[in-house]
Amino acid sequence: MITVLGLFTLTFLVIAALATVQSRNLFVASMWFCIFSLMMAANFLILDAADVALTEAAVGAGVSTVLFMGALSLTAEHEHVRERSGWLPALVLGLLFAVLFAASFEQPRLGDPLAPVHQHVAPFYLSETPRLIDIPNVVTAILASFRGYDTLGEVLVVFTAGIGVLSVLSFSPKKNQQLSGEGVAERVRGVQHHAILRVAGKLIIPLLMLFALVVQFHGEYSPGGGFSAGALFAAAVMLYGILEGADRSAKAMPQDWMLRLAALGAMLYIGVGIVCMMLGGNFLDYSVLSSKPVAGQQLGILLVEFGVGLTVSTVLIMIFNAIANRSTY
Amino acid sequence: MNSLLLGAGLAILVTMALAMIRGLKGPEIYDRVLAANVVGTKTVLLLAVVSLLYGRPDFLDLALAYALINFIGILAILQFVQNREARRQIERANQKGTR
Amino acid sequence: MSLLEWVAALFLVCGGFFVLVGGVGMLRMPDLYTRMHAASVTETMGTLLIMTGLILIAGWTLASVKLFAILLFLLFTGPVASYAVANTALIAGIKPQLAEDGPQIGGPEVPRP
Numbered sequence: 001m002i003t004v005l006g007l008f009t010l011t012f013l014v015i016a017a018l019a020t021v022q023s024r025n026l027f028v029a030s031m032w033f034c035i036f037s038l039m040m041a042a043n044f045l046i047l048d049a050a051d052v053a054l055t056e057a058a059v060g061a062g063v064s065t066v067l068f069m070g071a072l073s074l075t076a077e078h079e080h081v082r083e084r085s086g087w088l089p090a091l092v093l094g095l096l097f098a099v100l101f102a103a104s105f106e107q108p109r110l111g112d113p114l115a116p117v118h119q120h121v122a123p124f125y126l127s128e129t130p131r132l133i134d135i136p137n138v139v140t141a142i143l144a145s146f147r148g149y150d151t152l153g154e155v156l157v158v159f160t161a162g163i164g165v166l167s168v169l170s171f172s173p174k175k176n177q178q179l180s181g182e183g184v185a186e187r188v189r190g191v192q193h194h195a196i197l198r199v200a201g202k203l204i205i206p207l208l209m210l211f212a213l214v215v216q217f218h219g220e221y222s223p224g225g226g227f228s229a230g231a232l233f234a235a236a237v238m239l240y241g242i243l244e245g246a247d248r249s250a251k252a253m254p255q256d257w258m259l260r261l262a263a264l265g266a267m268l269y270i271g272v273g274i275v276c277m278m279l280g281g282n283f284l285d286y287s288v289l290s291s292k293p294v295a296g297q298q299l300g301i302l303l304v305e306f307g308v309g310l311t312v313s314t315v316l317i318m319i320f321n322a323i324a325n326r327s328t329y
Numbered sequence: 330m331n332s333l334l335l336g337a338g339l340a341i342l343v344t345m346a347l348a349m350i351r352g353l354k355g356p357e358i359y360d361r362v363l364a365a366n367v368v369g370t371k372t373v374l375l376l377a378v379v380s381l382l383y384g385r386p387d388f389l390d391l392a393l394a395y396a397l398i399n400f401i402g403i404l405a406i407l408q409f410v411q412n413r414e415a416r417r418q419i420e421r422a423n424q425k426g427t428r
Numbered sequence: 429m430s431l432l433e434w435v436a437a438l439f440l441v442c443g444g445f446f447v448l449v450g451g452v453g454m455l456r457m458p459d460l461y462t463r464m465h466a467a468s469v470t471e472t473m474g475t476l477l478i479m480t481g482l483i484l485i486a487g488w489t490l491a492s493v494k495l496f497a498i499l500l501f502l503l504f505t506g507p508v509a510s511y512a513v514a515n516t517a518l519i520a521g522i523k524p525q526l527a528e529d530g531p532q533i534g535g536p537e538v539p540r541p
Contacts, residue, residue: 001331001335001382004335004339005335005338005342005379008339008342008346009342012342012345012346012349015349015353016349019352019353027358027409027410027413028358028361031352031361031362031365031406032352034365034402034406035349035352035364035365035368038368038369038372041372041391041395042372042375042376042379045376045379045380045388045391046379048383048385050385050387050388050390050391053391054390054391054394057391057394057395057398058394058398061369061395061398061399061402062398062399062401062402065402065405065406066401066402066405069405069406069408069409070405070409072409073409073412073413077413194512194515196508196511197404197508197511197512200504200505200508201400201404201508203504204397204400204501204504204505207397208397211393211394211397215390215394222387222390223387223388223390223391224390228394232394232397232398235397235398235401238401238405239400239401239404242401242404242405242408243404330433330437330485333437333440333441334440334485336440336441336444337440337441337443337444337478337481340444340445340447340448341444341447341478343448343451344447344448344450344451344470344474345451346451347451347452347454347455348451348454348467350455351454351455351463357460357517357522359460359513359516359517359520359522360460360463362513363454363460363463363464363467363513364454366467366509366510366513367450367451367454367467367470367471370470370471370475370502370506371447371470373498373502374447374474374475374478374479377478377479377482377495377498378478378482381482381485381486381491386486386489386490386491386494389491389494389495389498390494392494392498393494393497393498393501396498396501396502396505397501397505399505399509400505400508400509403509403512403513404509404512407512407513407516410516410520411516411519414516414519414520
């Protein structure tokens with residue numbers, strides 16, 4: 001069953017990757033990249049990894065496509081073809097591929113119960129989660145509690161990426177590159193003059209935001225968690241920006257408040273860790289947050305995931321507003 | 330019942346393959362946008378079928394999320410194409426005006 | 429199999445058939461707008477039949493409610509997205525190919541009247 005479905009989706013993945021690489025038109029390449037992310041999400045689902053599939057679908061096929069399209073409207077559409085011959089990179093890649101191919105024969109088979117990862121680490125997590133944390137979604141337990149320190153690093157990476165994008169995009173464009181003439185503003189303001197799209201799209205925005213909140217707080221019981229919820233919430237705001245114009249979405253979600261909320265999300269995560277230390281435990285040891293250790297762990301996971309969702313959503317909204325609000329061309 | 334779901338899943342995968350061939354061949358940009366749209370909506374169906382095939386109703390959240398996200402992706406692509414067309418029309422009008 | 433499972437099997441088979449027909453149509457149709465028409469068959473009939481079959485298989489559970497919500501969203505946003513693509517193509521100046529225009533691009537030759 002897995003074989004047949006996996007065979008199809010892996011083949012599509014390779015086809016989409018090759019189509020992305022060989023197309024000279026950047027717009028077509030980014031559309032093929034959207035299809036690639038979709039196939040990757042389907043692959044993750046077939047391999048029974050639901051949290052990763054949700055995050056990959058929301059980020060890769062939704063948010064990434066919007067950001068790519070926004071960036072492409074600021075640059076040229078066709079790739080600048082280089083004249084150098086690429087024999088050295090081809091040789092290096094060929095050697096790397098041969099080494100990886102030879103090494104893949106030493107790997108254990110997919111799902112082999114005698115593999116080391118299924119002997120030491122996985123049984124520990126599977127047996128300790130009902131005892132210590134008592135939530136059904138083991139992935140969230142591992143992400144937020146057992147390996148909470150790594151997730152703190154991820155949140156800080158997302159925050160740093162947001163600051164990096166803002167510092168690059170805050171250069172103002174040269175004066176002579178702005179298009180002049182009346183009617184330009186209406187004609188390049190996006191899909192506003194499609195009344196059907198606006199009515200239908202605006203009905204979906206509150207549903208998407210509600211669904212993002214469901215995914216955020218249901219992350220302990222079903223696939224979800226902070227990362228996917230943040231991406232879904234940002235996608236809802238991006239839909240508003242596409243339908244009504246990026247200036248109105250920047251007015252609805254001002255940049256400085258987004259920056260403050262992103263910092264607040266990271267500070268919430270670190271703050272939970274420091275409160276745990278002040279209450280007598282280790283850094284990010286949530287058991288001391290409540291009189292019962294299990295309740296303390298669940299409270300800690302809830303707060304930490306909320307911090308993650310806050311940072312991810314505000315950083316993505318910040319990047320979208322920064323890219324979409326630069327004057328076109 | 331499992332084999333029936335598997336058959337439906339295979340039909341959906343074959344259609345995705347046909348749509349991707351159209352995306353590779355399509356002479357216009359809109360053929361490729363259409364192919365991306367079809368692949369997106371068929372992926373939602375595939376996710377729903379696979380979730381029932383595996384007996385895990387939790388996976389339906391993914392299909393729900395993706396049904397909403399696909400719309401946003403297609404709208405973003407269309408906004409870009411519209412901007413490009415508007416810019417080209419303005420350039421052509423400017424060229425005609427200066428000539 | 430019980431009657432409900434037979435009906436669900438019928439829905440799934442018909443849904444798979446419509447999805448395949450739409451996919452083949454996307455390849456063989458000569459013009460952009462006719463291809464969109466073929467693709468919309470998969471989005472409406474295929475989605476409706478397959479989702480109804482899945483709802484009948486799932487029974488009276490929460491999964492059926494979620495499947496129904498997915499069906500509603502797909503039926504709501506699918507045609508709107510198709511309309512958006514067709515409208516953008518029309519505004520950009522791509523004209524539908526008519527029978528009097530002669531042999532079509534990428535399709536079989538039709539005998540001229």
